[in-house]
Amino acid sequence: MPATLDPxxxxxxxxxxxxxxxxxxxxxxxxxxxxxxxxxxxVTVTFPDGEFxxxxxxxxxxRCDGPLGAARNVDTAICAQxxxxxxxxxxxxTRNAGRAELNVSWDxxxxxxxxxxxxxxxxxxxxxxxxxxxxxxxNDLNKGWQVDSLRIPEVSYHDIFDDEDHIRLNQVYLTILxxxxxxxxxxxxxxxxxxxxxxxxxxxxxxxxxxxILKKLFGSVFAHPTLGNDKSxxxxxxxxxxxxxxxxxxYDTDQVLLPHADHAFYEQPIQVQGWYILEGTSENTFxxxxxxxxxxxxxxxxxYVSLLNTPVALGRVSGFYGQDVYQMxxxxxxxxxxxxxxxxxIRWHPNFIASILGPYxxxxxxxxxxxxxxxxxxxxxxxxSLKLGPGDMFIWDxxxxxxxxxxVYDTPRTGVGQTVPEQVVxxxxxxxxIELLRGRINDQWLVHLPMHQLREMLRxxxxxxxSFTN
Ligand SMILES: [Fe+2]
Numbered sequence: 001m002p003a004t005l006d007p008x009x010x011x012x013x014x015x016x017x018x019x020x021x022x023x024x025x026x027x028x029x030x031x032x033x034x035x036x037x038x039x040x041x042x043v044t045v046t047f048p049d050g051e052f053x054x055x056x057x058x059x060x061x062x063r064c065d066g067p068l069g070a071a072r073n074v075d076t077a078i079c080a081q082x083x084x085x086x087x088x089x090x091x092x093x094t095r096n097a098g099r100a101e102l103n104v105s106w107d108x109x110x111x112x113x114x115x116x117x118x119x120x121x122x123x124x125x126x127x128x129x130x131x132x133x134x135x136x137x138x139n140d141l142n143k144g145w146q147v148d149s150l151r152i153p154e155v156s157y158h159d160i161f162d163d164e165d166h167i168r169l170n171q172v173y174l175t176i177l178x179x180x181x182x183x184x185x186x187x188x189x190x191x192x193x194x195x196x197x198x199x200x201x202x203x204x205x206x207x208x209x210x211x212x213i214l215k216k217l218f219g220s221v222f223a224h225p226t227l228g229n230d231k232s233x234x235x236x237x238x239x240x241x242x243x244x245x246x247x248x249x250x251y252d253t254d255q256v257l258l259p260h261a262d263h264a265f266y267e268q269p270i271q272v273q274g275w276y277i278l279e280g281t282s283e284n285t286f287x288x289x290x291x292x293x294x295x296x297x298x299x300x301x302x303x304y305v306s307l308l309n310t311p312v313a314l315g316r317v318s319g320f321y322g323q324d325v326y327q328m329x330x331x332x333x334x335x336x337x338x339x340x341x342x343x344x345x346i347r348w349h350p351n352f353i354a355s356i357l358g359p360y361x362x363x364x365x366x367x368x369x370x371x372x373x374x375x376x377x378x379x380x381x382x383x384x385s386l387k388l389g390p391g392d393m394f395i396w397d398x399x400x401x402x403x404x405x406x407x408v409y410d411t412p413r414t415g416v417g418q419t420v421p422e423q424v425v426x427x428x429x430x431x432x433x434i435e436l437l438r439g440r441i442n443d444q445w446l447v448h449l450p451m452h453q454l455r456e457m458l459r460x461x462x463x464x465x466x467s468f469t470n
Contacts, residue, residue: 032093032100032116032466040087044130045102047120048465052127054119056088059104062448063112069444086110099440100466117460118445121453142183142343144290144400147384150186153179156193157209157393160216170432176217177429180272180397183452187397188286194276194391202278202416203238205231210276210393210418218428222270222419226325236414237280257351259287259377259402262419264349265314265327270419271426274395275403280413281389283406287377289346290400293334295376296369303369308334310358310366314349330357333373345399350374377402426451433458 033046036056043054061078064070074080086106093116094103102114123129159172179189194209201207211230214221223229263269275284297304315328335345358366377383385406388394396403398419433454434446440461446454460466 032102034091034093034102036088036091040089040107041085043088043091043102043104045116045119045123045127047116047123050120050123051130052119052123053130054123054127056104056106057085058126059088059112059114060086060106060110063104063110063114064444064447065112065442066110069442070447115441115445116466117457118441118449120460120466121456122449125450125453142290142400143294144288144292145186146288146291146381148381150188150288150384152186152394153189154192155179155189157191157195157213158193160191160213170436173217174432174436176395177432178455180395181425181429181451182455187288187400189395191393191395194393197276197278197391199278202232202276203234203236203414205234205416208232208276208416208418210274210416213393214272214274214395214418214420218272218420218424220420220424222421226323233417234278234414235417237408237411238414256407257405258374259285259383259404260349260351261346261398261402262349262417263398264347265316265329265352267329268422269345269347269398271397271399271422272395272420273398273403274393274418276416276418277388277390277392278414278416279390280411281387281409282413282415283409284386284388285404285406286384286386286394286396287382287402287404288400289334289348289402290343292373292377292382293343295382296373299376300369300372303365303372306358306362306365307369307373308332308336310356310362310369312353313355313357314347314352315354316352333370343400346402348402430454437461 031048035044036042037044041056043056043059045052045054061081066076068076072078086108088104089107090103090105092103094101094113096113100116102116102119103111104114105111155172155176160176162172163169176189179185180187191213197209198207202209205227211221211232215230221230224231261269262273293304293307296307309332311330311332313328313330315326317324317326319325329347331347333346333348334343335347336342337344353370356363356366356370383404387409399422429451433451434443437446437454437458441457449457
């Protein structure tokens, strides 16, 4: 492992280093216990770090080791099954190739073998903890960072392109994706040891180092509908670029650019963003959205609720693509994981939020919520300021980390940007973790597993915590 690469997603909050459901058991093989209720409606599994009750029916509906695996048809789809519930007739922990499985039989004759790691990582979402406490969920880790607790992970450019050792390269990519996307990570990394740029290419939006890096990591980058594939977007003081930006008077190259997310006015914003400084120096800023939201929630809970629930209109018109492009969307500033109160995505760009679309009665509070949110983000405790110069390259999660610019120190200054859509990001992260789990567990069990639980399961397998020892 190169010295510049942190082996795990790290939050340098002094009070904790969180990595999922760890209870202090590392690398130990622990026993698993199971019991059923007398009428067969429930199955209770005792893990080394928690005890959970599952619906017998949920286990039956969710099993992935039948003839169809993770797929469903008219006989197995949840919505098409008999109204009468099944009951567990037996449940026991057995061994398969040295690993623990939960062997469950139901009164309809079906049998299934659940990997215990799979049961453990999904438990907080679907099972009931017997200690009566709320089970830890992935988003509990997503507290973000304040400036004094942040250590930006650094990754060497050469490590990303060192193709000789496939296993090692996968580990490098996993580490990078964890740093960017894992709920406990900063969502921001710096690429070091950047090679010298081809100046002409960089200015012409082609073959950029930024694009090369993001394509190497994710396979592809955002395809602009009119610019074509693999073209960077440049923000430059140079005459040809600055001329284009004049069409957007709120977006020129030397004024303060408040913390914002790119693509805030797109129906589907990009998720990962890279930023490379080709020339000039500037003071740039980064802000952790979860941390700012947490402060807002603590200091003004009524404004926090208003910010989360009030839709706004964001839009712009730009002509520099050859013809006028009109783009706008309506959304709340904060999107949650569907059906939960867990943070998923910020959509925030002060320059493009033109109106608050909430009801008349809530307008003044919604307006105050926006002001308070910005005031929090601009505090020295929350807004990280960095002086960036030629060769500096950062990548961040545009859903959790806002970026901005306080000032330009000298010109010509050119920043080269590139982005990656959410779907591309998630497909890559899943594919990488599934490849690393191959040979440990049947792929079918991985199909429906949410991303964070998938990542957590890889950790459990690597720590060998749940090997069968009874
Ligand atoms: Fe931006």
